[in-house]
Amino acid sequence: MYHAAQIIIGGLVQGSVFAIIALGLSLVHRVTGVINLAQGGFCIISALLLYSLEVSYGWPVPLAFIAAVVGTTIFGVALGAATFVPALSRLGNSSMLMLSAGLLTFIGGLALVIWGSQPYAVPPFSGEQPVTILGVRIPSQGIWIAGTAVIIIAGAWFLMAKTSLGKALTACAENPTAARFMGVDVQRLTLFSFGLTAMIGAIGGAVVAPIMSLQFDAGGFFTNSGFVAVAIGGMNSFPGAIAGGLFLGVAEQLAAGYVSSLFANALALGLLLVTLLWRPQGLFFAGRQRRHDVREDQRVYKSIIRFRGRGAMIWALLGLAVLIALPYMVGSGLLSSLVITGILFIAVIGLDVLMGYGGQVSLGQGGFMAIGGYTAAVLATTYGWSPLVGVIAGIVVSLICAMLLSVVTMRLRGAYLALATLTFGLLIDSLTVGLTDITGGPSGLVGIPSFSIGPYVFASQMSVYYLVLGIIVVLLVAFFGALRSSFGRALQAIRADQTAAAALGINVPRHKMAAFSIAAALASLSGSLYAFDFHFLAPEMVSTSRSFEMIAMLVVGGEATLVGGLSGAALITLLPTIFQPFAAYKTLAEGAILVLAFQYMPDGILGSLARLLQRKRTAPKLPAATLAKGEAR
Amino acid sequence: MSESALEAKAVSITFGGLRAVAEVSFTVPHGSLTALIGPNGAGKTTFFNLVTNLFPPDSGEIMFYGSSLRGRSPAEIAGMGLLRTFQTARVFPGMTALENVLVGAYKETKAGPLQQMLWLPAALREERRLTERATALLDLVGLSVYRDVAATSLPIGAQKLVEVCRAVMARPRLLLLDEPAAGLNDAETAELAALLRAVRDSGITILVVEHNMSLVMDVADQVVVLDLGKLLARGTPREIQGDRRVIEAYLGVEEETA
Numbered sequence: 001m002y003h004a005a006q007i008i009i010g011g012l013v014q015g016s017v018f019a020i021i022a023l024g025l026s027l028v029h030r031v032t033g034v035i036n037l038a039q040g041g042f043c044i045i046s047a048l049l050l051y052s053l054e055v056s057y058g059w060p061v062p063l064a065f066i067a068a069v070v071g072t073t074i075f076g077v078a079l080g081a082a083t084f085v086p087a088l089s090r091l092g093n094s095s096m097l098m099l100s101a102g103l104l105t106f107i108g109g110l111a112l113v114i115w116g117s118q119p120y121a122v123p124p125f126s127g128e129q130p131v132t133i134l135g136v137r138i139p140s141q142g143i144w145i146a147g148t149a150v151i152i153i154a155g156a157w158f159l160m161a162k163t164s165l166g167k168a169l170t171a172c173a174e175n176p177t178a179a180r181f182m183g184v185d186v187q188r189l190t191l192f193s194f195g196l197t198a199m200i201g202a203i204g205g206a207v208v209a210p211i212m213s214l215q216f217d218a219g220g221f222f223t224n225s226g227f228v229a230v231a232i233g234g235m236n237s238f239p240g241a242i243a244g245g246l247f248l249g250v251a252e253q254l255a256a257g258y259v260s261s262l263f264a265n266a267l268a269l270g271l272l273l274v275t276l277l278w279r280p281q282g283l284f285f286a287g288r289q290r291r292h293d294v295r296e297d298q299r300v301y302k303s304i305i306r307f308r309g310r311g312a313m314i315w316a317l318l319g320l321a322v323l324i325a326l327p328y329m330v331g332s333g334l335l336s337s338l339v340i341t342g343i344l345f346i347a348v349i350g351l352d353v354l355m356g357y358g359g360q361v362s363l364g365q366g367g368f369m370a371i372g373g374y375t376a377a378v379l380a381t382t383y384g385w386s387p388l389v390g391v392i393a394g395i396v397v398s399l400i401c402a403m404l405l406s407v408v409t410m411r412l413r414g415a416y417l418a419l420a421t422l423t424f425g426l427l428i429d430s431l432t433v434g435l436t437d438i439t440g441g442p443s444g445l446v447g448i449p450s451f452s453i454g455p456y457v458f459a460s461q462m463s464v465y466y467l468v469l470g471i472i473v474v475l476l477v478a479f480f481g482a483l484r485s486s487f488g489r490a491l492q493a494i495r496a497d498q499t500a501a502a503a504l505g506i507n508v509p510r511h512k513m514a515a516f517s518i519a520a521a522l523a524s525l526s527g528s529l530y531a532f533d534f535h536f537l538a539p540e541m542v543s544t545s546r547s548f549e550m551i552a553m554l555v556v557g558g559e560a561t562l563v564g565g566l567s568g569a570a571l572i573t574l575l576p577t578i579f580q581p582f583a584a585y586k587t588l589a590e591g592a593i594l595v596l597a598f599q600y601m602p603d604g605i606l607g608s609l610a611r612l613l614q615r616k617r618t619a620p621k622l623p624a625a626t627l628a629k630g631e632a633r
Numbered sequence: 634m635s636e637s638a639l640e641a642k643a644v645s646i647t648f649g650g651l652r653a654v655a656e657v658s659f660t661v662p663h664g665s666l667t668a669l670i671g672p673n674g675a676g677k678t679t680f681f682n683l684v685t686n687l688f689p690p691d692s693g694e695i696m697f698y699g700s701s702l703r704g705r706s707p708a709e710i711a712g713m714g715l716l717r718t719f720q721t722a723r724v725f726p727g728m729t730a731l732e733n734v735l736v737g738a739y740k741e742t743k744a745g746p747l748q749q750m751l752w753l754p755a756a757l758r759e760e761r762r763l764t765e766r767a768t769a770l771l772d773l774v775g776l777s778v779y780r781d782v783a784a785t786s787l788p789i790g791a792q793k794l795v796e797v798c799r800a801v802m803a804r805p806r807l808l809l810l811d812e813p814a815a816g817l818n819d820a821e822t823a824e825l826a827a828l829l830r831a832v833r834d835s836g837i838t839i840l841v842v843e844h845n846m847s848l849v850m851d852v853a854d855q856v857v858v859l860d861l862g863k864l865l866a867r868g869t870p871r872e873i874q875g876d877r878r879v880i881e882a883y884l885g886v887e888e889e890t891a
Contacts, residue, residue: 304727304728304729304781304782304783306729306781477752478750478751479750481749481750481751481752481756482746482749482750484749484760485742485744485746485749485756485760486735486738486739486742486744486749487745487746487749489728489732489735489736489739490736490739492725492727492728492732493725493728493736493739495727496725496726496727496728497723497725500719500723500725501725501736502707502708502711503707503708503711503716503717504711504716504736504737504739504740504799504803505708505711505712505739505740505803506736506739514746560727
């Protein structure tokens with residue numbers, strides 16, 4: 001009994017932190033309709049700032065705390081003003097979600113550049129001595145955390161319910177256009193709410209710093225926990241966020257105390273998938289149902305890039321010739337990077353079918369890479385199966401998982417779909433780390449053989465290069481065939497307008513399922529090839545950050561072009577190889593590229609290039625021509 | 634007497650206290666171009682929604698080539714060959730005008746994704762054949778020059794024409810068009826008239842809700858007039874133009890409209 005009380009207290013302390021972050025997520029979601037994944041980034045920045053000021057510079061705790069929170073809030077406001085707020089008026093909800101994922105990556109990269117990759121620890125605010133209440137010992141920092149949570153919650157409630165500022169914020173959430181006409185400065189209030197969440201996150205991060213090991217990428221942990229809490233509790237309700245946070249904290253601690261910490265993580269994510277399936281509006285408090293079509297499908301297509309006819313054929317053959325000759329022109333270091341570019345591009349092709357053509361966002365492609373990679377690697381290494389059979393087995397397992405997951409995803413659209421896939425990816429992440437007996441855990445799986453077909457072993461980088469190139473050519477020819485015909489048109493019609501597509505007799509669920517399966521199968525293939533190429537597989541090689549990276553590759557390269565992703569994959573993979581001294585800046589650059597691409601280059605590299613080329617032989621000028629014809633009659 | 638494509642039998646629906654459609658009965662003969670007209674609030678669009686079962690009628694029945702539409706889903710009705718367009722243009726963004734029209738041919742495409750992936754000659758031939766037909770349709774409304782332009786970058790009138798082409802591409806047996814001429818300029822309206830005639834001559838029956846009287850009088854074989862949810866008159870355009878009740882109820886008395 002005493003043990004259980006101890007665990008529950010621990011859970012409530014942990015849950016208070018989740019509740020603080022969940023509250024911040026809920027606040028931004030209420031005002032903007034966007035789930036701001038960058039939230040956890042502010043926690044870690046603030047915690048690391050606190051470490052530097054308190055431990056390195058010896059500032060007194062209260063001063064260091066205030067400075068860390070103020071500094072992080074200023075950083076948050078600047079970041080929001082430069083990216084989030086201006087992008088909000090141009091991008092739909094799922095794009096905003098990915099932009100915020102880019103911001104999270106960017107913040108993590110910044111922390112890596114400043115603080116490096118080693119973990120830090122901050123001493124508790126009021127000593128190590130635990131406090132005893134009614135015979136239960138509570139770590140003193142727990143009191144600090146719970147107290148802070150209560151203050152923040154009370155403050156947020158007062159702001160929203162009792163002040164005119166709160167009413168204006170609610171108006172932004174309900175109907176931004178009408179609010180604008182009523183004289184509410186929507187942009188400024190959006191920035192205000194973004195800054196406020198940065199501050200809430202900063203306070204949460206600083207107060208929790210003493211009880212965790214602080215590392216540059218811990219922002220992901222904060223975001224995930226807060227996001228699971230708010231999604232379970234109810235996206236649009238403060239009580240829901242708080243209840244979700246406390247519930248998640250207690251459930252995780254109980255599961256960790258009585259089963260294992262792996263189970264705790266899987267439990268939380270499993271719970272979230274069930275919630276999304278059963279009650280997407282949240283388990284505890286539904287809150288007000290948001291009209292979530294308000295900002296869907298805002299994307300404007302200025303021109304459309306199509307590769308057709310002899311010109312495209314000549315370019316394709318030219319490109320192929322260059323790619324065939326390339327290995328003889330580069331050194332071995334660059335060749336390895338080219339191989340990895342190609343392997344990742346295979347997964348990006350699948351993502352393009354799903355996201356570029358089908359309009360379904362998946363933040364869980366890393367999960368399918370992991371399934372394919374680990375299935376093939378374990379079968380080949382532990383059980384001595386042939387790599388080819390392993391690859392096929394990986395694809396089969398991935399397809400089965402995709403079918404199961406699609407029970408959830410078929411019913412969801414836009415941002416909710418993205419969240420469900422993100423949850424799936426996180427679940428696989430926790431499994432690859434946790435199932436140590438099978439996957440080797442965090443230290444990875446070693447001794448994976450080279451890929452082979454029958455007696456032929458792809459031992460040299462050169463041979464793997466041509467293998468990957470061959471696979472890519474086959475895939476591109478096949479998918480160009482399908483996507484230029486009725487299959488691709490049906491997918492695009494569904495992306496644009498499900499109702500109108502269904503009215504023309506298109507089977508919407510079947511096409512969504514097909515796109516999802518293609519993406520899963522190709523990610524799986526890519527993951528297996530990756531493992532066989534590296535002879536080693538560790539969780540972070542195929543994790544959720546890889547999912548984000550692949551989205552960056554696709555968006556930077558150009559969506560709905562099939563080949564566009566190659567330029568994105570090459571850019572993100574090759575740059576760190578070419579500029580070795582800047583390798584530490586890779587994460588930072590990736591985040592920045594993703595954010596900038598979403599804001600300023602919606603068509604990607606390839607799209608922008610194609611537009612430049614097309615401008616020369618411009619399409620006929622439209623309205624003018626129609627008018628002239630009208631006048632002639 | 635020719636077969637009837639659509640037959641409304643005493644169809645009624647009430648919203649709250651308002652009888653939006655009351656005991657309306659008429660037939661659309663196979664192969665005809667029937668226009669449904671009436672002042673605002675006469676129940677024209679409501680009637681369309683009843684036909685496509687967006688909501689079911691309170692009483693009465695609608696027959697499509699002899700079989701009842703009662704209880705069928707909008708998708709099922711589309712599958713039977715009854716297609717509709719909407720008042721507002723709903724072209725697919727992110728696709729060219731030609732691709733938009735080609736989506737209409739989805740149901741009749743025989744080659745599956747696998748055959749398309751393998752670039753099988755049969756799939757390529759089919760694609761070429763459909764592209765030719767879609768281009769011919771766009772040509773009919775003077776838009777074939779813009780076939781490779783993003784559909785959403787076309788003027789609204791042209792978008793509506795593309796949408797009609799898309800519906801025609803699906804080779805429905807009966808095509809319901811909801812105010813296709815709204816937002817069209819004179820030139821586009823003339824293109825639309827030519828398209829409607831060509832479509833009818835190709836054997837597709839058309840029922841069109843339209844406000845543009847000169848278009849209706851120009852192309853319709855039969856005109857059905859609704860007023861306040863009730864059937865007011867039906868006949869040839871010439872008969873309707875001479876009908877006093879119609880002139881009073883719909884066209885209004887001269888002094889009033891002036």
